[in-house]
Amino acid sequence: MSQNIRILGPVPPPYGGVSVYVDRIRKQLGNNGIRIWSYPYKPAQQDNTTFFHHRRLGIIPLVFQDGYATRVLDASHFHLEHPNVFLVPIWLLLIRLFRIEWVKMIFDGTLPSRYRQFNKTQRFLFRLATHRVREFVVVHEDLAQWLRDEIKITQPVTTIPCLIAPPEAQIKPMSPELHRKLDRYLFAGKKICSIGAFVPTYGFKDVAQAVDELRTETGLDLTLLLVAGGFAQDDRYREEVLAGRDWITVLEDVSNDDVFPILKSSDVFVRGNIEEGYGISRVEAIWCGVPVVATNVGETRGMLTYEFGDIESLKEQLRRALGQEEPDDVREASALFHQEAEQNLEDLKRVLGLSNEQ
Numbered sequence: 001m002s003q004n005i006r007i008l009g010p011v012p013p014p015y016g017g018v019s020v021y022v023d024r025i026r027k028q029l030g031n032n033g034i035r036i037w038s039y040p041y042k043p044a045q046q047d048n049t050t051f052f053h054h055r056r057l058g059i060i061p062l063v064f065q066d067g068y069a070t071r072v073l074d075a076s077h078f079h080l081e082h083p084n085v086f087l088v089p090i091w092l093l094l095i096r097l098f099r100i101e102w103v104k105m106i107f108d109g110t111l112p113s114r115y116r117q118f119n120k121t122q123r124f125l126f127r128l129a130t131h132r133v134r135e136f137v138v139v140h141e142d143l144a145q146w147l148r149d150e151i152k153i154t155q156p157v158t159t160i161p162c163l164i165a166p167p168e169a170q171i172k173p174m175s176p177e178l179h180r181k182l183d184r185y186l187f188a189g190k191k192i193c194s195i196g197a198f199v200p201t202y203g204f205k206d207v208a209q210a211v212d213e214l215r216t217e218t219g220l221d222l223t224l225l226l227v228a229g230g231f232a233q234d235d236r237y238r239e240e241v242l243a244g245r246d247w248i249t250v251l252e253d254v255s256n257d258d259v260f261p262i263l264k265s266s267d268v269f270v271r272g273n274i275e276e277g278y279g280i281s282r283v284e285a286i287w288c289g290v291p292v293v294a295t296n297v298g299e300t301r302g303m304l305t306y307e308f309g310d311i312e313s314l315k316e317q318l319r320r321a322l323g324q325e326e327p328d329d330v331r332e333a334s335a336l337f338h339q340e341a342e343q344n345l346e347d348l349k350r351v352l353g354l355s356n357e358q
Contacts, residue, residue, distance in 0.1 A: 161299070174258075181251065190222050195271065200274075227251050259284060293314065
């Protein structure tokens with residue numbers, strides 16, 4: 001390996017798509033000498049991981065100690081997607097002074113629409129930062145096209161979906177503690193699970209309404225489990241989702257290891273968000289053999305799709321999914337996603353300069 005490699009991004013907890021992805025990189029590639037620069041700060045260090053206070057400009061001493069002539073795969077959000085007025089200039093100065101090769105990974109499928117709402121300062125910082133990136137890695141081809149056509153970047157753009165398989169089989173038996181928390185859910189007639197957050201863009205309200213109406217129309221014993229990340233929450237929205245619906249169970253800050261047995265025990269998985277860069281949880285459900293109903297954004301192969309906000313279409317797809325065991329298209333998609341996950345890891349190694357290192 002000709003160069004030190006660092007990954008800048010979160011590791012669990014909290015749990016979410018990006019942190020799970022970075023954690024899998026750590027587990028799959030850690031033996032190549034890669035270190036993780038992680039936030040939010042934790043006082044106890046972990047293998048191959050240094051935690052820093054990014055809100056307290058902790059990136060400065062970190063780069064002084066460990067950043068000279070490194071290649072940094074940046075999976076954070078504050079240097080580009082949500083350009084921070086303090087962190088962006090500091091980071092751009094650091095990469096120049098310390099000869100850092102900045103490889104920027106973009107997960108956020110909302111970036112193109114949000115960029116149109118940026119103020120002048122945000123647009124200036126965004127444009128300034130894009131000129132300092134050595135190479136972009138995006139999780140969906142739509143993001144690559146947007147960077148080329150609208151932002152007019154000239155650097156290489158590589159599309160690598162943020163799907164990396166766990167380093168070991170993670171479909172383990174459900175722990176007794178988790179089983180107790182899900183007692184009511186597990187003994188229902190039909191179990192529907194959705195993963196996201198209690199904010200409107202993740203569609204929990206639509207999912208709850210669709211299940212509510214199906215319960216009335218079909219007389220089926222349907223129950224809904226909402227696995228909510230702690231990274232965002234609208235308290236009023238949460239109240240609207242849960243009001244009068246004691247058949248909804250909520251789990252928060254669930255570890256990714258626990259997600260697999262939850263999915264395995266469910267009859268249908270729903271991913272209802274309005275925009276999706278890729279959608280790791282959709283594929284994990286497919287890997288568990290569970291029919292997936294999802295909005296028609298991000299990854300959709302092997303899934304039953306609907307338009308965000310279209311409750312009638314969502315209900316129809318739920319009806320179809322509830323009547324299936326494990327359809328052939330789910331099995332075929334599962335095998336395909338396993339192959340692609342292996343290829344994604346190889347592509348990431350190439351971007352990091354590890355393709356000849358084993």
